Amino acid sequence: MAKELTPVEAFLAPLAKITRKHRDIEGLVFWGGAEGWDPSPSEALEAEEIVFYAEGLLIDGFHMDWALVLEGAAVDHLRLCFWQDGEPPPPVAVPWTVGDAGRWQAP
Numbered sequence: 001m002a003k004e005l006t007p008v009e010a011f012l013a014p015l016a017k018i019t020r021k022h023r024d025i026e027g028l029v030f031w032g033g034a035e036g037w038d039p040s041p042s043e044a045l046e047a048e049e050i051v052f053y054a055e056g057l058l059i060d061g062f063h064m065d066w067a068l069v070l071e072g073a074a075v076d077h078l079r080l081c082f083w084q085d086g087e088p089p090p091p092v093a094v095p096w097t098v099g100d101a102g103r104w105q106a107p
Contacts, residue, residue: 008058008059008104012051012054012055012058014100014102015050015051015054015066015078015102016051018068018078018100019047019048019050019078023047023048024047025047025077025078026044026045026046026047026077027045027046027047027049027078028041028043028077028078028080029041029044029053029080030042030079030081030082031081031083032082032083033084033089034089036089036092037089037092045080050078050080057082058104058106061084062082062084063082063083063084063103063104063105063106064080064081064102064104065080065088065102065103065104066078066080066101066102066103067079067081067098067099067100067101068098068099068100068101069096069098070096070097070098070099071096072097075099076096
């Protein structure tokens with residue numbers, strides 16, 4: 001009998017699938033606040049760290065947007081955006097192609 005996933009696990013399941021398929025993918029972490037989004041990533045995570053890192057923050061009440069960024073047709077990296085309160089900061093101009101994406105609004 002399959003274990004029923006928690007809401008956090010279900011949200012992160014697509015990320016887990018991506019990291020299993022693309023074992024060399026990086027997760028670039030961006031933080032947002034009242035001033036907007038940090039222009040540079042605060043961290044670059046290896047594939048096996050991505051879901052664990054995100055899960056801890058989501059359990060602690062953070063919000064998250066993620067996007068699978070493509071370079072042409074090839075997978076480039078995962079963009080992981082976190083913020084703490086309310087709605088996310090205004091989006092940055094998106095000069096890249098997004099292959100898949102998701103948003104977690106903490107309860």
